[in-house]
Amino acid sequence: MDAELLYASAGFILFVLGIWSLLLHRLLIRKLIALNIMGSGVFHLLIATAEHHGEPADPVPHALVLTGIVVAVSATALALSFGRALRGDGDD
Amino acid sequence: MTDSLVLALVVPLAGALLVTALPAHAARIGLFSVMLNTLNIALLTLGVWQHDELQLALGDWAPPLGIGFVADGLSAAMLAMTALVSLAISVYAGDYFRDPARARHFWPLWLLLLTSLNGLFLAADLFNLYVNLELLGLSAAALGALGGQRTALEANLRYLLVGLLGSMTYLLGVALIYSGFSTLDFAQLAAQLARGDAAASGLLGATALGLMVMGLALKAALFPLHFWLPPAHGSAPAPVSAALSALVVKAAFYLILRLWLEVFAPLTTQGAANLLGLLGAGAVLWGSWQALRAERLKLLAAYSTVAQLGYLFLFFPILQGLPAGETRSNLFAAVTLMALAHGFAKSGLFLAAGFVQQQAGHDRIAELGTTLQQLPATTLTLALAGTALIGLPPSGSFVAKWLLLGGAMANGQWWWVLVLLAGTLLAVAYVFRLMTRAFGLEPTPRHFFTQARAEGPALLLAAMATGVLGVATAPLWHLLGTSGGLG
Numbered sequence: 001m002d003a004e005l006l007y008a009s010a011g012f013i014l015f016v017l018g019i020w021s022l023l024l025h026r027l028l029i030r031k032l033i034a035l036n037i038m039g040s041g042v043f044h045l046l047i048a049t050a051e052h053h054g055e056p057a058d059p060v061p062h063a064l065v066l067t068g069i070v071v072a073v074s075a076t077a078l079a080l081s082f083g084r085a086l087r088g089d090g091d092d
Numbered sequence: 093m094t095d096s097l098v099l100a101l102v103v104p105l106a107g108a109l110l111v112t113a114l115p116a117h118a119a120r121i122g123l124f125s126v127m128l129n130t131l132n133i134a135l136l137t138l139g140v141w142q143h144d145e146l147q148l149a150l151g152d153w154a155p156p157l158g159i160g161f162v163a164d165g166l167s168a169a170m171l172a173m174t175a176l177v178s179l180a181i182s183v184y185a186g187d188y189f190r191d192p193a194r195a196r197h198f199w200p201l202w203l204l205l206l207t208s209l210n211g212l213f214l215a216a217d218l219f220n221l222y223v224n225l226e227l228l229g230l231s232a233a234a235l236g237a238l239g240g241q242r243t244a245l246e247a248n249l250r251y252l253l254v255g256l257l258g259s260m261t262y263l264l265g266v267a268l269i270y271s272g273f274s275t276l277d278f279a280q281l282a283a284q285l286a287r288g289d290a291a292a293s294g295l296l297g298a299t300a301l302g303l304m305v306m307g308l309a310l311k312a313a314l315f316p317l318h319f320w321l322p323p324a325h326g327s328a329p330a331p332v333s334a335a336l337s338a339l340v341v342k343a344a345f346y347l348i349l350r351l352w353l354e355v356f357a358p359l360t361t362q363g364a365a366n367l368l369g370l371l372g373a374g375a376v377l378w379g380s381w382q383a384l385r386a387e388r389l390k391l392l393a394a395y396s397t398v399a400q401l402g403y404l405f406l407f408f409p410i411l412q413g414l415p416a417g418e419t420r421s422n423l424f425a426a427v428t429l430m431a432l433a434h435g436f437a438k439s440g441l442f443l444a445a446g447f448v449q450q451q452a453g454h455d456r457i458a459e460l461g462t463t464l465q466q467l468p469a470t471t472l473t474l475a476l477a478g479t480a481l482i483g484l485p486p487s488g489s490f491v492a493k494w495l496l497l498g499g500a501m502a503n504g505q506w507w508w509v510l511v512l513l514a515g516t517l518l519a520v521a522y523v524f525r526l527m528t529r530a531f532g533l534e535p536t537p538r539h540f541f542t543q544a545r546a547e548g549p550a551l552l553l554a555a556m557a558t559g560v561l562g563v564a565t566a567p568l569w570h571l572l573g574t575s576g577g578l579g
Contacts, residue, residue: 008271015264022257031253038260042267049271060156061270064219068263071226075256078230082237082249 004051011044028083032076039072096136097148097161100171100210103129108203115196119186122199126182129206133175137571140168144573155217155277162216162278165572166428170213170346173432176556177338177439178206180549184443185331187545188450197238198331205231205335212343218266218276218304221347222259225311229255232340236328247323254310254320258344261307268300278355285358294359301356302364305348312344314368314405315375318398322382325394330446333390337397338439342431345404349427353411362412369409373511375402380518384525389445389455392522393438396481399515400434403493406508410499419502421574426495429568433488433557437480440554444473447546457526464530466537469547471530476554478523483516488561 018038022031043065050061107125111118139146140163148161163171185202189195208227215221233252237245270276273284285297313321321341325333352360352368379399386392407427414420447470449455452463464471480487493512500508541547561568 015260018260019257022253028249035253035256035260038257039263042260042263045264045267046270049267058274064270067219067223071223075226075230075252078234079249079252079256082233082245082252085237085240086242086245086249 004048008045008048011041011048014038014041014044016041028079032079036072036076039068043068094139094146094148096132096139097146097163097214098150099132100129100136100214101207103132104203104207104210108200108207111199111203116192118192118195118199119189122203123182123186125203126179126206129210130175130179133171133210136163137168137172139163140165141571156275156280159220160216160277160279161214163214166346166350167213169428169432169568169571170342171210173435174206174209174213174339177435177553178209178335180553181331181334181439181443184334184446184546184549187543188329188331188446194238198235198329201231201235201238202331202335205235205340209339209343213346216278218269218278218281220276222263222266225259225262225344225347228340228343229259229311232336233324235332236324236336238332239327239329241327243323244327247320247327251320251324258307258310261310262304263307265300265303265307268296268303272296272300278350282355282357285356288358297356298359301351301359304351305368308344308348308351309371312341312348313398313401314371315378315398315402316371318375318379318401321398322391322394325397325442326388326391330390330442330449333393333446334439334442337394337442338435341397341401342435345401345431349404352408353424360412362409365409365412368405369508372402372405372408373508375399375405376511376515377402377518380515380522384518384522386522387456387458389448389457389460389526390442392457392526393441393445396441396519396522397434397438399519400438400481403489403496403512403515404430404434406511407496407499410496410503410505410508413503413505414499418574419499421572422495423499425565425569425572425574426492426499428572429488429561429565430492430496432568433480433492433561436553436557436561437477437487437489440473440550440552440557441477441481443550443553444470444477444547447543447550450546451542457529460526461529461532465532467542467547468537468539469541469551471527473547473550473554474530475527476551476558478527480554480557482519482523486562487558488565489557491562491565 015038018034018041022034025031046061046065050057052058104125111121146163149158189198208224211224215224233248236248236251273281275281310317325336328336376399379395379402383392383395386395404427411423445455448463452460480489483489483493497509497512500506
């Protein structure tokens with residue numbers, strides 16, 4: 001129970017830290033890292049809910065996290081290509 | 093009949109893959125896929141009309157293991173609007189993106205956008221919704237930046253980041269729900285909540301609902317989270333602006349409506365609904381005021397979207413206060429009608445604005461007089477769309493606003509009526525500010541249509557919002573399972 005709670009709270013703290021730096025930073029790359037940290041926070045929380053005390057872990061959250069990672073990678077890629085297009089214009 | 097639920101995803105997705113594989117024929121294949129989609133959605137709507145609800149368990153895996161798809165009256169109404177609007181936009185876009193290089197980028201993204209919209213309206217699972225929301229956000233931001241100018245890139249990068257923040261917040265809510273209820277299926281969640289299993293899960297559920305609604309409100313551009321909308325919608329190519337304003341923000345609103353009124357109904361309170369209504373009132377006043385002050389036609393249209401979304405949120409506090417019964421189901425049908433009418437009117441307005449911009453070379457309202465006078469069909473489109481935005485009879489929004497007014501009075505919440513009046517008055521001002529440009533001393537043009545393929549779809553959309561939806565409300569009422577119908 002304690003490890004599970006620790007994991008879930010760590011996830012929540014990561015999420016809040018992510019929001020904080022997303023709103024605080026101006027640079028695109030920092031914003032993107034912040035968004036990914038937020039995502040990791042949610043994934044932590046989901047994994048923590050898979051714990052089933054002695055029984056085999058619930059597989060559904062794992063599937064959700066895998067899907068979430070795929071989505072996060074594509075979103076990051078699109079945002080980075082936006083950043084590149086903006087830089088390509090000349091001044092940054 | 094349930095085949096049409098699968099086809100609603102397969103047809104546009106297959107179209108998207110085909111246009112990517114055969115870019116030389118992108119425009120033809122794209123338009124054909126959209127037509128097929130419209131046909132399929134017509135069948136789906138017919139199915140819902142006959143059976144009230146269509147359900148599908150993919151591969152015969154029942155929820156919670158499988159992902160459920162459900163089409164009820166509300167989904168069917170949104171799907172039908174999306175299909176018709178996207179058909180008109182596609183016809184227009186074939187003309188707008190004549191340059192093959194741009195067409196090659198437009199069609200795959202546009203069909204993916206359509207796929208994710210269809211998926212969103214059919215999904216009955218919180219996580220499946222998240223995936224569709226992300227697909228929608230990614231394809232919408234990429235479409236918005238197709239123009240390639242620096243302002244468009246900046247506005248749409250911001251739109252993308254805001255969208256991601258919104259969907260992350262939504263996902264956190266989903267994770268909380270799963271930790272408390274061990275299911276993400278709508279029907280199972282609603283059943284557990286109705287039983288009121290544990291006090292703790294009530295608090296957990298309310299927190300999760302709050303997070304999900306906050307994330308979705310960011311995507312639906314609810315005041316004061318609307319800051320990203322005007323630059324993004326104002327800088328996108330015209331067919332894309334039309335889709336963003338009419339369909340994409342509407343999808344986020346649809347989800348809030350569904351979660352608030354159906355799945356999580358036992359957890360919602362009057363206070364929380366009042367907050368949504370208050371933000372809606374802020375949106376109506378601020379959006380209309382900014383639309384009145386806008387110097388560019390597309391910005392006017394974008395701010396008017398902020399205001400019109402505000403009206404949709406005004407329905408929440410009044411629906412919350414009403415007991416189940418005829419008044420309530422009428423009001424529920426009214427909020428749907430309002431969303432549909434705005435979808436048709438705003439897409440027509442944006443398409444017309446795009447054509448005006450192409451003809452005049454700019455869209456500064458003060459200098460549009462000559463151009464408007466040379467384009468009678470487009471001017472008529474702007475006038476018809478404006479009629480629906482104001483809410484004059486016989487538009488669909490007139491019926492919706494009338495029912496909202498009645499609901500507010502029946503409920504004793506008269507203060508919302510003041511917002512309605514002020515918003516309507518401001519809408520009259522911003523629409524007439526535009527329309528006065530169309531009358532002057534120029535010689536009368538000889539042709540009604542200058543370019544039928546560009547002006548026709550816009551005119552049909554605007555006519556749908558003002559002519560058809562306001563007069564023929566009975567089918568919508570039947571689709572939503574409500575007796576009666578007002579016209």
